[in-house]
Amino acid sequence: MARIRFLTRTAWCCAWALAAACGVEGGEAGGTVFRDSAGIAVVTNHGAAAPTGCISVAPDPEATIESGGSGGAPNPLLFQVRGGAVLEDGRIVLLNGGSQQLFFCSAAGSFLSAKGGKGSGPGEFLQPRWMGHGRADSLIVWDPGQRRLSVFDPDGRLVESPRGDQASAALGPANVSGLFADGTLFTIPAGMSRMPPPVGIQRLPEAYGWYDRTTGAAATVVEGRGMEMTFSDGAWFDVPFGRTDMALALGMDVVIGDRGEASLRVHDREGRLRRIVTWPSTPVAVTARDRSRYRQAALEASRLAAPPPEEISAATRPVFSSLTGDRLGWLWVGLYSPDWEPPANWLVFDRDGVLLCQVTSPARVRVLEIGERYLLGLLRNEDGEETVVKYGLRRGGGMGRQ
Secondary structure, three states, X not given: OOOOOOOOHHHHHHHHHHHHHOOOOEEEEOOEEEEEEOOEEEEEEOOOOOOEOOEEEOOOOOEEEEOEOOOOOOEOOOOOEEEEEEOOXXXXXXXXXXXXXXXXXXXXXXXXXXXXXXXXXXXXXXXXXXXXXXHHHOEEEEEOOOOEEEEEOOOOOEEEOOOHHHXXXXXXXXXXXXXXXXXXXXEEOOOOOOOOOOOOEEOOEEEEXXXXXXXXXXXXXXXXXXXXXXXXXXXXXXXXXXXXXXXXXXXXXXEEEEOOOOEEEEEXXXXXXXXXXXXXXXXXXXXXHHHHHHHHHHHHHOOOOOOOOOXXXXXXXXXXXXXXXXXXXXXXXXXXXXXXXXXXXXXXXXXXXXXXXXXXXXXXXXXXXXXXXXXXXXXXXXXXXXXXXXXXXXXXXXXXXX
8 A cells, every 4th residue: 555655735735736627526645635525625544554753752851850859959849740831942831730830940851940829819820720832932821720811921920810700701611721823722621511311321512612811702613522421330430442522722723533533623713624634543442451451540540439330341442542733733643552551652644634654652651742843741650750751853854844
């Protein structure tokens, strides 16, 4: 089969124009088929496997931030790190949920200062859950405990703090989870809006949208469906390896897909479906060992909550488990791999949905931010201790900024 290769924006446009000039539905190049159906671009990536090597992660971190350490100014305790960003000058900023603070660190990982703290005053937090890296290195923190957004400059000075009641009125129960290219905020469901009837496997509807903090306007872009749940022995359980929709803001679009399918939909801010992107995937059956390891992991995560009954499980594993966008606007799809099966593999797509290559990231690293030349991630060991690591990222020839 043809191997999938990188297709530049110019080449993509030429292929599309040539197909249109010839009077056919679409074109094919480098293992990627394009066609247009009622104004919707369908991008079918095919081939035996995505190529590797076009993007690679360095084997050793450039910077490591861990609690304590030697020296006159040891790092404070890292706990419940909710977000991270690398500023233009190389400094690293972390949202440390355990202390309700922003930690500013040097490019090498040394602690510099902390901003914020627990409280309801300006620049303080109660339950900070998300941090966005905006224009001019602005840092936007969402605190659902106060239903409040706080915007800081690169030095940690509070520059904007919209009133909590304004955000509450516009967002309702939704949470903030991302940024569009124009600075508008991406909103996701905050949890179940109602309990479904306790019969069979249920998936409740969910709404994804946007919120403009400058005007207070908000709107729903696309409807999705939540995690597969079932009722057993008087309690609700997420179906192990079950299906759920995942979504993110990328550029000015919303990308959404069911993690049980090798397919994503791209909607514009008005909710119009613009593109469907697919890639090859072979179903992997869930084994008895998988179910046992899942139960074990559930018990380790929470000794208070009972794990799902053994007989409850999806038949096949999910296709992917995470979606993220890098600072160049490319889409990274984290292929599904349970915690007991490192390393993590990613499929990387360009802005047009063309599959560029497959990338392997360090084992058990949860991605916080991906830049042009770095990957910032969070490691958590078996004892729950957290470490932030920054790895160098190499992009192959012809894959730089477009």
